[in-house]
Structure formats: C-alpha cells, structure tokens
Amino acid sequence: xxxxxxxxxxxxxxxxxxxxxxxxxxxxxxxxxxxxxxxxxxxxxxxxxxxxxxxxxxxxxxxxxxxxxxxxxxxxxxxxxxxxxxxxxxxxxxxxxxxxxxxxxxxxxxxxxxxx
Amino acid sequence: xxxxxxxxxxxxxxxxxxxxxxxxxxxxxxxxxxxxxxxxxxxxxxxxxxxxxxxxxxxxxxxxxxxxxxxxxxxxxxxxxxxxxxxxxxxxxxxxxxxxxxxxxxxxx
Numbered sequence: 001x002x003x004x005x006x007x008x009x010x011x012x013x014x015x016x017x018x019x020x021x022x023x024x025x026x027x028x029x030x031x032x033x034x035x036x037x038x039x040x041x042x043x044x045x046x047x048x049x050x051x052x053x054x055x056x057x058x059x060x061x062x063x064x065x066x067x068x069x070x071x072x073x074x075x076x077x078x079x080x081x082x083x084x085x086x087x088x089x090x091x092x093x094x095x096x097x098x099x100x101x102x103x104x105x106x107x108x109x110x111x112x113x114x115x116x
Numbered sequence: 117x118x119x120x121x122x123x124x125x126x127x128x129x130x131x132x133x134x135x136x137x138x139x140x141x142x143x144x145x146x147x148x149x150x151x152x153x154x155x156x157x158x159x160x161x162x163x164x165x166x167x168x169x170x171x172x173x174x175x176x177x178x179x180x181x182x183x184x185x186x187x188x189x190x191x192x193x194x195x196x197x198x199x200x201x202x203x204x205x206x207x208x209x210x211x212x213x214x215x216x217x218x219x220x221x222x223x224x225x
Contacts, residue, residue, distance in 0.1 A: 104161055107160075
C-alpha cells in the first residue's frame with residue numbers, strides 16, 4: 001500500500017483568501033486524484049492530477065477555482081482559491097494503488113478547511 | 117451516465133448481521149468497490165468485485181450481480197467499531213471512482 005501525507009490537516013481560513021494543500025506519496029504513482037467531501041456528504045471527485053500536464057477537471061470544477069500542480073509522480077498540490085464559506089469541506093488526496101486497471105484507491109488523511 | 121444509489125442510514129444490533137445494498141447504473145462497468153469511513157477519518161478500502169458472486173473476507177463479504185446492477189456488503193457478527201459510513205463506488209472513464217452517497221451504519225448494544 002501507499003503512504004500518503006497531506007498537509008495541512010486542518011485550517012481555518014478567511015473569506016477571499018486562498019490555501020494550498022499538499023499531498024506527498026512515498027512511492028511513484030501514475031494516478032492521483034483530489035476529492036472533496038462536504039459536511040455530511042459523500043466524496044466528489046474534483047480532478048485528476050496529471051504529471052507534466054494540466055489536470056482533468058470534473059463537471060462543476062474549474063482550474064481558476066481549484067488550480068492543481070503535479071510536478072512529479074509522488075507529489076501534488078490543490079489550491080482552493082478565493083474561498084467562501086461554501087468551500088468548507090474536507091479535501092482528500094488519493095492514489096490508484098490497485099492492480100492494473102482496478103482503480104483501488106488509497107486516501108490521504110484529508111485536509112479539513114473551515115472558511116469564515 | 118452513471119448513478120449509484122444506497123440507503124442513507126441503517127441501524128443494527130451488536131452481534132447481528134446487516135446487509136447494505138447498492139444499485140448502480142453505468143454505461144461502462146469496470147468493477148464495484150466498497151469503502152469504510154469512520155467519522156472524521158479518510159475512507160479505507162474494503163472490497164472489490166468485478167465478477168458476479170460473493171467475495172468473502174473475514175466478517176465482511178461483498179456480492180455483485182452485473183446483470184442486475186446490484187451489489188451488497190454483508191457484515192457479520194457486528195461490533196460496535198463497525199459503526200461507520202459505508203461507501204459504494206465504481207470506476208468509470210480512466211479509473212476515476214464515483215461514490216454513492218454512503219450508508220451511515222449505527223451499531224447498537
């Protein structure tokens with residue numbers, strides 16, 4: 001299995017500011033994803049972080065709001081830009097660690113953001 | 117398109133058996149996952165079914181019927197620590213997992 005470290009684990013942010021979440025994996029992985037989990041809700045995929053190219057965003061998520069970097073196969077960042085209280089969520093980094101083609105995911109511990 | 121449905125909440129008694137159902141609709145099937153998520157923690161992988169039938173793993177078993185678009189997670193000999201949310205998920209294009217809304221299971225003494 002992969003060891004996935006996320007930071008910050010939690011933060012309280014002011015409206016209008018931006019915060020960057022970091023995700024570090026202890027092994028090289030091809031597929032890295034960013035999910036959001038709003039209070040009391042299930043996980044929603046924000047985007048696939050592609051190494052060396054622009055991230056692939058899901059419907060309802062845009063690069064200007066959630067810029068993502070993936071400089072190498074072990075690291076990615078997600079920035080939540082111009083935050084509003086609606087962005088208060090847990091943001092989870094995940095990697096595809098299953099056998100080829102299975103899509104089994106391992107998750108980081110998550111970053112709990114509260115926007116005031 | 118894709119759609120995954122599961123009950124929102126379930127309650128069961130310690131020591132009992134509980135079955136959590138999941139139905140899915142997808143234009144392309146590539147397996148069905150179950151994850152467990154304790155409150156305040158990240159999800160953890162429980163099981164993966166790609167073929168029809170029952171996969172048993174200790175107290176937890178997962179069943180899949182591809183023709184019916186149906187899966188269930190069976191938890192036996194329930195323990196208090198099994199109180200958690202159970203997420204049904206399926207990978208679609210590019211192995212990107214789409215999650216159901218999750219079933220919050222409460223185990224009572």
